[in-house]
Amino acid sequence: MATPATVLARGRVRPHLNLEPQCLCHQPKTIHAWRTAWRFAATPKASFHYSRRSSQNRERFGSRLRHALNDTKIKWSPIPVGLGIGFLGLLQFYKTQKREKERLEKEAEGEPRPKKRPRVRPDGPWQVQVMSTLPLKAMSRLWGRFNELTIPYYLRVPGFKLYAFIFGVNLDEVAEPDLHVYPNLAAFFYRTLKPGVRPLDPDPNALLSPSDGRVLQFGKIDGNDIEQVKGMTYTVDALLGKHTPASSFSSGRSEPNAKVEGQQHSTGKRHSHEELVKADEEFARVNGISYTIPNLLSGGPEESHVNPKIEDQSAVHSSPGAVSEVRADLALGEKPWYSLLSPDNKTSLYYAVVYLAPGDYHRFHSPANWVVERRRHFAGELYSVSPYLQRTLPGLFTLNERVVLLGRWRWGFFSYIPVGATNVGSIKINFDKELRTNSLLTDTAADRAAEEASVRGEPYSGFAEATYSGASAVLGGHALRRGEEMGGFQLGSTIVLVFEAPIADQTGGRRGFTWSIERGQNIKMGQVLGHIQE
Numbered sequence: 001m002a003t004p005a006t007v008l009a010r011g012r013v014r015p016h017l018n019l020e021p022q023c024l025c026h027q028p029k030t031i032h033a034w035r036t037a038w039r040f041a042a043t044p045k046a047s048f049h050y051s052r053r054s055s056q057n058r059e060r061f062g063s064r065l066r067h068a069l070n071d072t073k074i075k076w077s078p079i080p081v082g083l084g085i086g087f088l089g090l091l092q093f094y095k096t097q098k099r100e101k102e103r104l105e106k107e108a109e110g111e112p113r114p115k116k117r118p119r120v121r122p123d124g125p126w127q128v129q130v131m132s133t134l135p136l137k138a139m140s141r142l143w144g145r146f147n148e149l150t151i152p153y154y155l156r157v158p159g160f161k162l163y164a165f166i167f168g169v170n171l172d173e174v175a176e177p178d179l180h181v182y183p184n185l186a187a188f189f190y191r192t193l194k195p196g197v198r199p200l201d202p203d204p205n206a207l208l209s210p211s212d213g214r215v216l217q218f219g220k221i222d223g224n225d226i227e228q229v230k231g232m233t234y235t236v237d238a239l240l241g242k243h244t245p246a247s248s249f250s251s252g253r254s255e256p257n258a259k260v261e262g263q264q265h266s267t268g269k270r271h272s273h274e275e276l277v278k279a280d281e282e283f284a285r286v287n288g289i290s291y292t293i294p295n296l297l298s299g300g301p302e303e304s305h306v307n308p309k310i311e312d313q314s315a316v317h318s319s320p321g322a323v324s325e326v327r328a329d330l331a332l333g334e335k336p337w338y339s340l341l342s343p344d345n346k347t348s349l350y351y352a353v354v355y356l357a358p359g360d361y362h363r364f365h366s367p368a369n370w371v372v373e374r375r376r377h378f379a380g381e382l383y384s385v386s387p388y389l390q391r392t393l394p395g396l397f398t399l400n401e402r403v404v405l406l407g408r409w410r411w412g413f414f415s416y417i418p419v420g421a422t423n424v425g426s427i428k429i430n431f432d433k434e435l436r437t438n439s440l441l442t443d444t445a446a447d448r449a450a451e452e453a454s455v456r457g458e459p460y461s462g463f464a465e466a467t468y469s470g471a472s473a474v475l476g477g478h479a480l481r482r483g484e485e486m487g488g489f490q491l492g493s494t495i496v497l498v499f500e501a502p503i504a505d506q507t508g509g510r511r512g513f514t515w516s517i518e519r520g521q522n523i524k525m526g527q528v529l530g531h532i533q534e
C-alpha cells in the first residue's frame with residue numbers, strides 16, 4: 001500500500017514522454033515539430049492524474065452535500081395570500097386576453113387587422129415619461145379581472161374593513177350592512193347607499209354635485225379654454241370633440257314661430273301617439289335649444305351635419321314621469337326670439353371638475369333635469385387622474401379615455417363627462433346598451449376608424465358617436481331627473497361638467513349663476529355646486 005509520501009512523490013514525478021517515432025516517414029524534422037510531438041505525447045498521462053484528483057474532490061463535495069441536506073431541518077413557509085391571488089389574477093387575465101383575441105379573430109374573418117393608432121407621448125417630468133411607456137390599459141384590464149376574483153368567505157369582512165380603514169369608507173352608509181354579501185372588490189366598489197343618506201338640495205334652480213368627491217377646479221370658460229390648474233389649460237374642443245353635433249330637432253322641422261304653454265307640459269293626462277308627436281314638434285320650436293350646441297363646439301350651422309353611421313344606443317325608454325318633469329322644466333326656459341338679441345339675456349359656459357377618491361361612493365347621478373341627446377366615446381389612454389398628475393401633465397382629461405354625454409337643460413347646452421383613469425377604465429352608463437370602455441373591441445374599432453379616415457384623407461375625430469333619440473319621441477333623447485342615478489365606474493376617477501348658464505349680474509343684483517363651492521372642498525352627491533337666481 002502506498003504511503004502518503006509515496007503518493008506525494010508520484011504526483012511530482014514528471015510524466016514519461018514517449019518521443020520515439022513510430023515510422024521514419026513521420027519523424028519530426030524541425031524543433032517546432034519536436035515540441036508539438038512532445039506536447040501531444042505528454043497530455044494523456046498527465047490528464048489521467050488530474051482527472052482522478054478532480055473526481056475525488058467531486059465525490060467529497062457530493063458526500064458533504066448529502067450529509068448537509070440530511071442533517072438540515074426543512075422549515076416550510078406559507079406563500080403570502082396576496083402573491084397567490086396575484087398569480088391567479090395574472091392567469092385569469094392571460095386566459096381572458098386569449099379568449100378575446102380568438103373572438104376578435106372570428107369576428108374579423110376576412111378583414112385585415114387595422115394598424116394601431118400612434119400613442120400620445122406627453123411632455124412632462126420623468127415620472128410622466130415613465131408612465132407614458134407603460135401598458136396602462138392592459139394593466140387596468142388586469143386589475144379589473146383581479147377585482148372580479150371571488151374572495152374567500154371568511155376573508156371578506158376583515159378585508160373590506162381594512163380597505164374602509166385605509167381609504168376612509170363610511171360603512172354605516174352602505175345599503176347592505178352584511179359585508180359577506182359582496183363576493184369581490186368590484187362589487188364592494190360599486191356598492192349602493194342607504195335611502196336618504198344623500199338628500200338633494202330643495203332649491204329647484206340649484207346645480208347639484210354629480211357624485212361624492214373633492215372639487216378640483218371650477219369657473220367660467222374664457223374663450224375656448226378650461227383651466228386645469230393655475231397656468232395650465234386645455235380647450236373645450238379637445239375635451240368634447242371638434243365636430244358639431246346635429247341638433248335633435250334639425251331634420252324636417254319648421255322654423256320657430258310658436259310658443260308652448262307651460263301648463264301643456266305639466267298636465268298628467270294621457271296622450272295618444274299623435275299628440276306626443278305634435279308636442280314634440282311644438283317643443284322643437286323652442287329657440288333656446290336648437291342654437292346652443294352648434295355655438296358651443298366652434299362650428300356654425302352650416303357645418304352641422306347628420307352622420308348616417310350614428311346608431312341609436314338607447315337601452316331603455318325614458319319613464320313618462322321623467323319625460324313630463326324634464327319637459328316642463330325645459331319649457332320654463334322658452335323666450336321669444338327677439339329676447340335673444342337683448343343684452344340683458346346673456347349666457348356663458350361654466351365648468352366644474354370633481355375627483356373621486358378610491359374610498360368615495362363610485363356611482364354618479366344627474367346634477368339637474370336635462371336631456372342626454374348624444375354620446376361620444378373617446379378610446380384614449382388611462383393615465384392617473386390624481387391631483388399630482390393634474391398639476392404636472394397638461395391636458396390630462398383630453399388624453400384619457402372618457403365618455404362625453406351631450407344634451408341640453410333649461411338654460412341651454414349641458415354636457416357630462418366621466419373620465420377614466422389607471423385601473424378605472426370601466427365606465428358604465430345605465431341607459432346605454434352598447435357602451436364598452438377599456439375593451440380590446442373598442443380599441444380595435446377606434447384603430448379601424450382612424451385607418452379609414454386616413455384613407456379618405458380626413459383627420460380622425462378621435463371618438464365614436466351614438467344617439468339616444470329613441471329613448472323619447474317627445475324630447476329626442478334620454479330624460480334625466482335631478483339626482484337620478486346615471487352610472488358609475490370602479491375605484492375612483494373624475495367627472496367634468498361643462499354647461500351653459502346665465503351670467504351673473506355685474507350691477508350688484510342677485511340674478512344669474514353663482515358658485516357655492518371652494519377649490520379643494522369635499523362634497524357629497526346632492527349638495528349644491530351653484531345657484532341660478534332669476
